[in-house]
Amino acid sequence: MTTPARRKGVRWTVGRMLTAGFAVALVALGVVGAAAYARIGALMHAQQPLTRSHRVLGGIGKLGDLVNATDRTQREYLSDHNTASLQLYRDTAGLLDQTLDEVQHDTADDPAQQRLIGQIRPLLAAPDLAAPAENDFNRVTALVDAMHDRENAVLDQHLDAIDQSARRTRLLIIAVSVGTALFVAAAGRWITKRITSAAHVVTEAAERVIEGDLTRPAEVTGPAELAQMARAVNSSMAAMATARDEALAATAAKSAFLAAMSHEIRTPMNAVIGGTSLLNDGPLDAGQQELVDIVRGSAESLLVIINDILDFSKIEAGELVLDEQPVNLHGLLDDAVNLVALTADAKGLRLSVEMAPNCPLTVIADETRLRQILVNLLGNAVKFTDRGGVSVRVTFVEDRLRIAVRDTGIGIPPDQLDRLFQAFSQADPGTRGRTGTGLGLVISRRLAEAMGGTIQVTSTPGSGSTFTVEAAVGLSDENVALSSRTPARRRRTHQPPLHVLLAEDNPINQRVAELMLTRRGHTVDIVDNGADAVRAVHEVAYDLVLMDVQMPVLDGLSATEEIRSAPPAHGSPRIVALTANATADDQAAGRRAGMDDFLAKPIQEADLDLVLSGGHPRATPAAPPTGEDDDIRASIAAIAGADFANQVRLADILLAFARRLPAVLADIDNAVVDGDHARVDRLAHGLKGSSGTLGAHRLAGACARLEAYAQKRDVAGQAATLRELHDRADVAGRAVTSVSQELVAAAA
Incomplete structure (x- = not known):
């Protein structure tokens, strides 16, 4: 049966590639072994001349010993004419002749040795015992020594040749081994890369399928098993892509239906909401008003649901476009x-x-x-x-x-x-x-x-x-605040719009000042400490900074000094102090710090307009005594003006102030009992600022007195002021709540 790999022409399988790799390794090992065997055989063959030389040297040494023995036995015979000596002489001479023959045979391939033997042999032939030739034995000994020297020279030559052959053998084996190892490594790397690369391609394709990317199939030509796996993954991709397209088509149809139905529902819903709005403008009794409110509230809730469905349908249909x-x-x-x-x-x-x-x-x-x-x-x-x-x-x-x-x-x-x-x-x-x-x-x-x-x-x-x-968001090149916080209805003035930084740590003062500035068409950024104010001034080109004097982290005076000592590259803004302590000494300290002007709390609209236009706040004449309720109404009226949006936001501010007031009073009581003068000072100062801003001047006065006693560490004075503080707070709280309710009713 023909496999898919064969049908596609892919003949290399993983098994075959691994078998080929092992075969290459075995062949390489055989090459190294054959080379080593051949060189070792050559070395063994080179040992034969050494054996011959050692044998010749042994024969020459024996020859020299026999020459000496023959000379000695001859002398003994001549001295005692003993028959035994004569026989010993003859035996030694016979061995000498035999040994000379053996040496001559072993050195047959050495002409030099043959010449020396030819010179020795006549000297040893049939010596006359009656007339010995002493010089002949001396010449024979000299010739034997010459043979010995000659053979030693031949042996040295053989040893040098064997040493050189051994070195060549070692280098050859190393070279063949390294070359074979590199060849095997290259073949192994090629085989491994073919397998792992294909496996990596298939794995990446499978991971892309998991991540939902069905656009890039796996392209693998071999080995056969991995090519087959790649085709299986690609087939899965195609099937999933088809299923995805079908699902998207179904989703688009569903989203289109939802969008159409939602739009159809919105038409009558707009009529319901518009009709209830018209009913609200007419005379209604309490029961009718309640029913209208229920209908309108339900219609608005339903409209929120419809908007959600519309957004969802847009997202599902891929029609969502961001407007950055x-x-x-x-x-x-x-x-x-x-x-x-x-x-x-x-x-x-x-x-x-x-x-x-x-x-x-x-x-x-x-x-x-x-x-x-x-x-x-x-x-x-x-x-x-x-x-x-x-x-x-x-x-x-x-x-x-x-x-x-x-x-x-x-x-x-x-x-x-x-x-x-x-x-x-x-x-x-x-x-x-x-x-x-x-x-x-x-x-x-x-x-x-x-x-x-x-x-x-x-x-x-x-x-x-x-x-x-x-x-993920981008950064604006200008990095300036927009007017998104400015109410839709702005009070038009002759002043050009300013970019104002408000540095104020009291939340109520922040919101009130912001309302007063945005109602005049100015853009406001807010920070709650002096360190952030310094940082903001260096990042953004502000026209004006309203700087509270007492703030955490870094106070307003220190912040102003830092700005003046190291002004930003785009230029220093005007800095106006916001303070409830607008005495001559306070103003002098501000001037020394580099402040351009002062604005006393609570902020009066006329003073604010003068500061915004570059003038100086006027001295506020003493007003006739009025009740706390009247003061609060006057302050709120000045802040809110005729702007509906400001009135609603001020209602929220007043209600929040009334709700937080008991907790602030409790904190002040605890701080007085604990003898924490610094905390009493801070809490009293904060309450003084917010209450003065809202027009609760009597409460602000009590806070000022408590603040002064805390700065003097006067425990008795603080305790005596607490009763007045609570009385003033009770009156101010009721007045603020009442004014808040009136604003809400007016806005409704």
């Missing part, structure tokens, strides 16, 4: 928080926002979609939190904006976390008792992913949840 523009982060956060502030206040929840110092003022992003995500997360946090609060923390790392929304709500069980981001699903809907489409988080995550990020969640049942949205 410069976005002011402060304004974005303010807008999002303000949308849930009333609901949070109604539930008694704390709302807080914190931005890391390195966060830019302006980023490039889709403001609408980013706000939609943030409002969704804040709305869920408030919805599922009954006590405690909701906090927002913004950080910036490289080009990644991270916004973490943390609540102290009911939390989410671990086994329900995966359901949060599934369409039309809610975590534990039977027990949470809250309603919704289940699309909000799905849409938010899809929007975050479209912005190059995602949304992560951590949660502990009973302790709350943290949703962290991450998005």
Whole structure:
């Protein structure tokens, strides 16, 4: 049977490639062995001349001994004419002749030795015992020594030749071994690369399938098994791509249907909302008004659901397009928080926002979609939190904006976390008792992913949840704040719009000053300490800095000194002090620090206009005594003006002040009891500033006196002032609450 590999012409399999590799290694090993065997044989053959030379040297040595013995026996016979000596002589002479024959035979290939033997033989032939020739034996001995020297020379030549042959053999074996090893390594690498490269291509293709990339098939020509695997992966890709296209077509059809139906529903819903608005303008009794409010509230809730479905259908159909523009982060956060502030206040929840110092003022992003995500997360946090609060923390790392929304709500069980981001699903809907489409988080995550990020969640049942949205944003070249926080209705003045930095640590003072400035058409950025003010001035070209004198981290005077000592490259702004202690000494200290002007708290509109136009605040004449309630109304009226949006936001500010007031008083009481003068000073100063801004001058006066006693470390004075402080706070709290309710009623 023909395998698929054979049909495709792929003959090399993994098994064959490995077998070929082993065969190459064995052949290489055989080559090394054959070379070594041949050279070792040559060395063994070279040993034969050595054996001959050693044998010849032995014969020559024996010959010399016999010559000496023959000479000695001859002398003994001549001295004693003993028959035994004569026989010994004859025997020795016979051995001498025999030995000479053996040496002559062994040196037959050496002419020099043959010549020497030819000279020895006549000297030993038939000696006359009666007339011995002593000189003949001496000549024979000399000739034997010459033979010995000659053979030693021949032996040395043989030894040198063998040594050179051994060296050549060693070099040959090394060269052949190294060459063979390199050849085997190259062949092994080629085989391994063919196998591993193909396996890597197939593995990458499989990983791409897992990641959803079905556009790049695996291209493998061999080995056969891996080529077959690649074809299987490619077939799976094709099948999955077909299934994906079918699913996308189905999703597009579903999304188109949802979009069409949602648009169809919106038409009558607009009529319902418009009709209820018209009814609200007419005379209604209490029951009718309640029914109209119910209908309008339900219609608006239904409209939110329809908008979610529309967004979801756009995302599913791939029709979501981001509109990236410069976005002011402060304004974005303010807008999002303000949308849930009333609901949070109604539930008694704390709302807080914190931005890391390195966060830019302006980023490039889709403001609408980013706000939609943030409002969704804040709305869920408030919805599922009954006590405690909701906090927002913004950080910036490289080009990644991270916004973490943390609540102290009911939390989410671990086994329900995966359901949060599934369409039309809610975590534990039977027990949470809250309603919704289940699309909000799905849409938010899809929007975050479209912005190059995602949304992560951590949660502990009973302790709350943290949703962290991450998005890739750009940085504006100008990095200046936009006017996104400016109300739609601006008060037109003859002054050109200014870019103002407000350095103020009191939240109420921040919001009031911001309202007064934005109502005049100016753009405002806010920091809450002097160090951030110095950093902001060096990053952005501001026209004006309103600098609170007493702030944490770095006070206003020190911050001004730093700015003046090292001005930014784009030029120094005007710096105006904000202080409740506008005495001559305070003004002199500000002048020395480099401040251009002073603005006393609470801020008067006329004084603010003078400062904004470059003039100096006028001295405020003493006003006739009025009640605390009248003072607050006058201050709020001056701040809000006729701007509806300002009135609503001021109502929120007043209500927040009234709700926080008991806790602040309790903190002051505890600090006095503990003898913590610095804390009493700080708390009294903060309450003095916010109450003075809102027009509660009598409460602000009591705070000033308590502040003075704390600075003097006067325990008795602090204790005596506490009763007055509580009385003034009680009156101010009721007045602020009343004014807040009036503003809400007027706005409605």
